[in-house]
Amino acid sequence: MTDLIERETAAVPPAPVRAAGPRSHYKGEAFARRLRARHAAERRFRRAGAAAVAVAALMLVLLIGSIAARGASAFWETRIRLEVALDPAEVASGNYTAPLRRALHAQFPQVTDRAGRRVLNDLLSSGAPYELEAMVARDPAMVGTVRTVWVRADDEIDQLAKGHYRRDLPEGERGLSDAKVAAADALAAAGALAQGFNTTLFTAGDSREPEQAGMGGAIVGSLLTLLVTMLLSVPVGIAAAVYLEEFAPKNRWTGLIEVNINNLAAVPSIIFGLLGLAVFLGFFGLPRSAPLVGGLVMALMTLPVIIIAARAALRAVPPSIRDAALAIGASPLQTVLHHVLPLALPGILTGTIIGMARALGETAPLLMIGMVAFIVDIPHGLTDSATVLPVQIYMWADSPERAFTERTSAAILVLLGFLVLLNGVAVILRRIFERRW
């Protein structure tokens, strides 16, 4: 057995000795040149990186800036002041249009012909009588008296007041008649035209009339859809990840499952919509346009994202923690629940919220299951017809009225706001869970 010892000690050849001192390789001119070139390469790389970041930041500022510039005015709406005399007989018969029109006509005594009066009538939103009805319902004492009320103006007057029509163009190209412009100017001169915060934009459902259209229905629809998505995909996704990462044997079948999960994450979202259409609507007969189905489809879509993120987070937990727990007699499940999962939670949360944000911004699969419908009512349950914010943006962007342009941008801002909020929640949750140790 001595040969073993000999072999291990004798096999090392003597190291080549390079002369140190002035003749050293590291002190010559050639090496100094190489060193300069290496530093220059690093500076070039740093500059390129900084430039890339600057370009990206500029693009972002331009994008958000243009959307904000276009959408900001949608958060304000124009209202007209009227001295309304409420006739009990008219109120009893539900005629709230007549008192409004009488009050408006009273402000323009010189207009007597039918055409002129029709122009005046068009200054008011077609929703104004309903506003008046609501006011009377809140305060029945109004009936029989003369009150000053502010009611919503038509979207054309709203846009004119916000300066979105070009006054220097001739009538035909402007898209708004001279008579309306003159009437609006007269109201403005009399102080009967004012702008206020547009609560309708957040509370109302969709409408064909831009001034009455809101994204309230879409926001509620988005929240309901997201709720279903979260309730389904988060527990299933985390449980699947824990099983695959901590318990499943590593064999050909789990390998196959892993490959397929990775592939699913890359499947175009519209495919999930088709699947939802075929399975949930076609086979199970669930209602169309419902947040329930939308949430199911989104859950299928987000599952692979959550599983992949959760597996990565679980893998990142040091094995020494598992050893420590197992070695004092914790069962594998206790090891996972007490030690591994809490440590992986920040990463899992981040992945989950990225998946949720993707689901919040997704449109394509919802088009396939009918969530693109024009829905006026705000949904009250998971099976009510609903639409979601990105689909609402898509539909408003398609509408011809000028006033929908700014509402489209406003809806984009609101959607971005929700996404920022989600990411903020992710950051805060990370902080909380990381601080625990």
Added chain:
Amino acid sequence: MSIRSQLKLRPRADQRPAAPVAAKMVARGVRVSYGAKPALKGIDLDIQENRVLALIGPSGCGKSTFLRCLNRMNDTIEGCRVEGRITLDGEDVYGRTIDPVQLRARVGMVFQKPNPFPKSIYDNVAYGPRIHGLASGRDELDEVVQTSLKRAGLWAEVRERLREPGTSLSGGQQQRLCIARAIAVSPEVILMDEPCSALDPIATAHIEELIDELRANYTIVIVTHNMQQAARVSQRTAFFHLGEMVECDDTEEIFTNPRDERTQGYITGRYG
């Protein structure tokens, strides 16, 4: 300083001649392979009660593999196969009557790198008793935590900061915390896998003293690369080489009068 002078400089507490002591754990014909690669080629070894057994040998010789067989930690390694028979008090460790969870509560383990849970010092020690239901009520648990930390020689240093995270301690303190965590579940055997390799000499001395004290109540198996350490803390030493157990005897015998040339070569530092 040679190993021999080391032995003379530090006479051990136990200088009685090696009387036959009951074997706590017995290994017979233990073979382990990772996939197709054999790691242990038939190990026969007795682990005596209330003694410290040191496993020494060059890297990759299978010491740690053998250690991890004793509490079935190898079960967690994919593709690891264990053959042969290991008994704890006569019961087959790999048999049906012993559950791995129960086994690991009876045979605790301390790892090479201190690995406290990222929880408070208190929770680190209390975790084992909690999951095994060893303490009923707050007071009893406090008692167990205090006793374990005292036995691990850490109580004086951490009594004021039990709520601080275990990871905030120094390396040596973390390792003693891991020992406290292991003894909190009242094991019968403690396995230590190079417990001092990540520690400085002062922390190492602390742990070595601790091992000597723990011997009164526990059976200890320690893997070490440091032969002075093996000489200082163990009563028996087993020398492993290339998956075989070359020699196992009283520590003094191994270091002063090894029977095998390979042992001789290793302890005199000719290879390894």
